[in-house]
Amino acid sequence: MMAEIQHPLPNASWETRGYWEGAGRGEIVLQRCRSCGTVQHKPRGVCATCLSGDIEHFVASGRGTVYTFTVTNQNMAKGFAEACPYVMAYVTLEEGPRVLTNIVGCDPDTVIIGMKVTADFATQERDDGEAFAVPRFTPV
């Protein structure tokens, strides 16, 4: 068994804070424009469809489908080199947006496009007082 991925610590701006705080609570948090209704990701301070600043956050289902993936055998970066082979993937969320992520909790060779997955959160030790976590996905 390879080592677990040591995910680099995410950092938030005021625009992206809702997403990472949500992850810290074990939730996938997305944005919806109150003006035109568009659900958007990555988070922004404005709606990228109508430029309204009237944005709300909501808790998404955390369920999605593997859009595409790759089993990474070589990544020289610390935290990943030790974890190869690991699965990097795009997951399309039920609410529409697509997120880059890792598929964990299964043999990399069993991951396929179209696989149903659900969010799984890696909490991290941080010394900056933030309670963020990194969303990954695992087979349903």
Added chain:
Amino acid sequence: MSIAGRFAIAGVYEHPSRFSPDKSEFQIMAECAKGALDDAGLQLSDVDGLFAASMTMGAMGIIDLAEYLNLKPDYLDGTNIGGSSFVAHVIHASAAINAGLCEVALVLYGSTAASSSMAIGTGGRGGAGPAESFISPYGMTTVGSYALYAQLHMNRYGTTSEQLAEIAVAARHHASMNPNAKMRQPITVDDVMSSRVISTPLHLLDCCIISDGGGAVIVTSLERARDLAKKPVIVLGAGEAAVHQEIGSPDLLTIAAKQSGAKAFGRAGLTPAEMDFAMLYDSFTITVLATLENLGFCQPGEGGDFVSGGRIKLGGALPLNLDGGGLSSNHPGMRGIFLVIEATKQLRGEGDVRQVQGARLACVHGTGGTIGDKHSGATLILGVE
């Protein structure tokens, strides 16, 4: 007024070295500038427009370069949209000359990617900032980004690793005829297939090499180019585009080439079928296949068949990357400038043993960034009188 047909490439030079531990980026650029100026029959003092980007030039790097060359140009463009930058610089130079802002544009690239040991393909991508934090926790690599694309293409269309390997085999075949190419020993589909898998489904030999290198291109008006040393290579059409992950779920298989290529061919009044050869950025084999489909050389999903059966080799229906490309000749971090240089040499009939006989029209497409995430595309249609 369109820039189509009124501006030309008057001088080119590719640095012959693939490993230059004793040189700086700017020294390589300066050596290339001399080569291209000599090629055109111009002097450094004729240059009034300076265009460049590199792996390490920062926000005001273009001024540092002007200082190094002791140039005081009337027009500066340090646009960096990744490896396609230099294809874009040719477009921007044509526009600047068209606007009367400069007359002789010098486009430069230099890199010590190999001798300074940059881990371009399999180093971790993404920094620690808020925007990068949606990427960096997940172990994205450059290879990995293209692998995400390749996996989806294979799943949707049944494209095979053997078909991708054909692209690497053709590149090496062309490199075997290029005395400056870094990798010249011919390879087979089996060689590619048996090389180790870096990031599924991409093998080591699906990936570009890493070298040092540099190049220079001189752009001026067609009128002025006609009075210079070499046959002008005319900018017939041009287009640029950027593709990113948008806010929803765009089709990953649609890359920037779709938009930039449609503009370029439309402005030239030409079609892909009319091209005698093409120079397509080959960071990875899948990049070429994606670009062929998105430029309209074939339909989506047909790229695997298109690259098979010798069609993309010298003598085939659409020879690609006659210098050996980034897969075999050189890939010093960014390689858009070499696409323009080889296309120019071929269109002048200077291709030597790898010359595409009777070549009069070429498509050049640069991709910058990664097609599995966000990237730029710049397309040029070039021709001779």
